Amino acid sequence: MSDVGRFRTHAFHRSLRTSLPVAVRGDGVYIIDAQGRRYLDASGGAAVSCLGHSDADVRAAIVAQVDRLAFAHTGFFTSEPAEALADHLAAHAPGDLRHVYFTSGGSEAMEAALKMARQYWIEAGQPDRRRFIARRQSYHGSTLGALAVGGHVERRAPYEPLLADAGHIAPCYAYRGQRDGEEPEAYGRRVADELEQTIAAVGGETVIAFVAETVVGATLGAVPPVPGYFRRIREICDRHGILLILDEVMCGMGRTGTLHACEQEAIAPDLLCLAKGLGAGYQPIGAVLVGERVYGAFAGGSGAFRHGHTYMGHATACAAALAVQRAIADRDLLANVRSGGEALAAALKDRFAAHPHVGDIRGRGLFRGLELVADRASKAPFDPALRLHARVKSEAMASGLICYPAGGTADGVRGDHVLLAPPFIVTNDDIALIVERLAAALDAAIASAA
Numbered sequence: 001m002s003d004v005g006r007f008r009t010h011a012f013h014r015s016l017r018t019s020l021p022v023a024v025r026g027d028g029v030y031i032i033d034a035q036g037r038r039y040l041d042a043s044g045g046a047a048v049s050c051l052g053h054s055d056a057d058v059r060a061a062i063v064a065q066v067d068r069l070a071f072a073h074t075g076f077f078t079s080e081p082a083e084a085l086a087d088h089l090a091a092h093a094p095g096d097l098r099h100v101y102f103t104s105g106g107s108e109a110m111e112a113a114l115k116m117a118r119q120y121w122i123e124a125g126q127p128d129r130r131r132f133i134a135r136r137q138s139y140h141g142s143t144l145g146a147l148a149v150g151g152h153v154e155r156r157a158p159y160e161p162l163l164a165d166a167g168h169i170a171p172c173y174a175y176r177g178q179r180d181g182e183e184p185e186a187y188g189r190r191v192a193d194e195l196e197q198t199i200a201a202v203g204g205e206t207v208i209a210f211v212a213e214t215v216v217g218a219t220l221g222a223v224p225p226v227p228g229y230f231r232r233i234r235e236i237c238d239r240h241g242i243l244l245i246l247d248e249v250m251c252g253m254g255r256t257g258t259l260h261a262c263e264q265e266a267i268a269p270d271l272l273c274l275a276k277g278l279g280a281g282y283q284p285i286g287a288v289l290v291g292e293r294v295y296g297a298f299a300g301g302s303g304a305f306r307h308g309h310t311y312m313g314h315a316t317a318c319a320a321a322l323a324v325q326r327a328i329a330d331r332d333l334l335a336n337v338r339s340g341g342e343a344l345a346a347a348l349k350d351r352f353a354a355h356p357h358v359g360d361i362r363g364r365g366l367f368r369g370l371e372l373v374a375d376r377a378s379k380a381p382f383d384p385a386l387r388l389h390a391r392v393k394s395e396a397m398a399s400g401l402i403c404y405p406a407g408g409t410a411d412g413v414r415g416d417h418v419l420l421a422p423p424f425i426v427t428n429d430d431i432a433l434i435v436e437r438l439a440a441a442l443d444a445a446i447a448s449a450a
Contacts, residue, residue: 021397026053029423029430031402039397042434043404047217047250047367047421048281050333051324058282061323065316074313081318088325089289094260095268097289101305102313106249106275107141109286113271114145115307117209117243120294123301126205129242133167133198134211137412139218140247149211152219153412167202169194171216172225175360175371176379176410188229195236209243209270210236214261217250218406221369221417222362224256230265243294244269249286250367253277254328255421257338257365264364270294280324283317333424340426341365347435348420357382357446366424371409372416372442381415382449384408389416391445401437418442 013020021033029052030038044050051058065081072079086100101116103109114132121129134140136151147156148163151171156163170177170191178187199207210233216223237244246269251261255277258264262272270293275286298305311317328334345361345368352358352370359373372389374382382388389405396403409415422434 028052028054029426037400039400039402040430040433040437041402042420042422042438043402044276044421044423045281045402046276046404047255047419048276050254050277050424051280051282051327052423052425053281055280055282055324055327057327058280058320058323062282062316062320065319070316071311071314073310074308079313079315079318081315081322082313085318085322085325088322089274089287092259093268093272093289094263096292097268097272098292099290099295101288101290102318103275103286103288104284104309104311104314104317105286106247106273107143107146108309108312109249109273109275109288110141110146110149110247111143112307113245113273113288114149114209114211116288116290116294116305117245117271119306120243120297121208123297129206129208131165131167131202131206132208132211133169133195133202135171135213136168137171137173137219137409138168138211138213138216138247140211140213141249151412152408154408167198169198171220171223172229173216173220173223174226175223175362178226184226185228188226189232192229192232192236195233199236199240199242204240204242207240207242209245211245211247213247213251214265215251215256215364215367217367217419218404220409221371221406221419222251222364222367222421223369224362224364225265230262230267234267234269243271245271245273247273249273249275250421253325254334254337254424255365255367256363257334257341259328259334261364278324279317279321282324283314283320284311285314285317285321328424336426337365337424340422340424340428340431341368343428344368344420344422344426344431344434347431351435351439355442357442363420366420366422366426368420370418370420370442372418379410381410384414386449388445388449389418391448392416392418392441395441395444395448396437399437399441401434401441403438403441 025032090098132149134149138151140146140150149166151168270291272289279285360371374380389407392405404419409417
């Protein structure tokens with residue numbers, strides 16, 4: 001039993017029925033608990049820790065900033081780290097996303113983007129635009145606005161009476177949605193055209209924006225779009241004049257092999273939400289990258305965004321994130337994401353391609369997923385009552401592996417997957433160990449569920 005399990009804790013943890021090990025130290029791709037046990041972090045927590053857990057340069061940047069100034073409220077001051085980080089992000093942003101609104105995390109970034117998009121239409125003289133359209137099987141955060149546009153059935157369920165109405169179309173989920181004989185591009189156009197149909201049904205003059213994860217993370221397990229899907233989505237948004245908000249909280253900041261996942265789709269959104277890999281877990285931070293169209297409406301209108309949080313633009317958080325982003329650029333870590341991603345994909349396919357309960361292996365860069373099935377031929381999921389994903393997580397932790405399994409993959413209730421998102425510093429030896437431990441955990445979990 002962990003230290004937490006030995007005494008009454010006053011911390012209100014995520015689960016009140018689980019005794020958690022106490023993390024005390026980081027060492028590269030490992031987290032070490034109070035008992036000295038080492039856990040290989042194969043998911044970066046939740047695709048957060050892209051530099052691992054002991055980067056000397058980032059730690060030094062945090063200490064240096066705290067020695068100068070830890071925090072100054074953005075109602076009164078800007079700060080050198082916030083300005084420098086905004087400059088860095090704007091310089092490397094796709095399209096015309098040249099303005100940066102800072103938050104303290106991904107849910108805050110999504111909430112800010114939704115409110116910014118609504119206020120944009122007020123500034124533009126179209127206050128009747130009040131609807132968002134998003135996708136089923138998506139997750140955009142745990143705040144009420146983000147939950148409303150999200151399509152994660154289990155996370156939405158307790159709060160449905162509180163959620164604003166939003167339309168949801170099919171995800172771009174080729175493993176379950178593409179028809180036999182249908183070419184990927186044709187499938188992508190078919191599901192993208194659901195947006196066109198929904199806009200027609202509700203009236204384009206009422207739609208604020210379409211919201212999507214560029215590569216779907218927590219709900220589906222690293223599902224990339226098929227070729228041409230997002231170009232079609234961008235075309236539909238442009239034709240109807242609605243905004244495009246892309247959520248790259250999990251899949252962005254280098255995770256898929258380019259700094260922004262949408263670069264691989266040859267498009268840019270009007271608002272791009274970032275977090276997780278932005279600060280790599282060294283400090284809480286998120287951001288919304290804002291295009292000229294949206295920024296210009298604010299600048300030429302009321303001149304203020306009617307929204308804010310106390311810790312937005314936090315000087316120490318911005319200093320940490322800037323050090324993270326400089327490390328990724330200066331050490332050419334995106335090259336390691338691409339080569340490591342290929343090595344991880346190959347290792348997963350070698351070990352699981354013929355596994356009777358692995359239906360799909362997918363992803364991009366160091367963002368990979370396995371979909372688990374009871375039967376490969378029919379793609380039938382396991383009985384959700386088995387909670388196979390929870391069993392996999394437990395078995396993996398017992399073997400010293402951190403991965404990110406989740407349920408509801410197939411339809412929001414049934415289905416299981418495992419998400420992998422190791423740090424960008426992962427080595428081939430680490431990858432071999434990840435696959436070895438995951439295989440053992442998966443087989444043990446399936447045996448225990450039989």
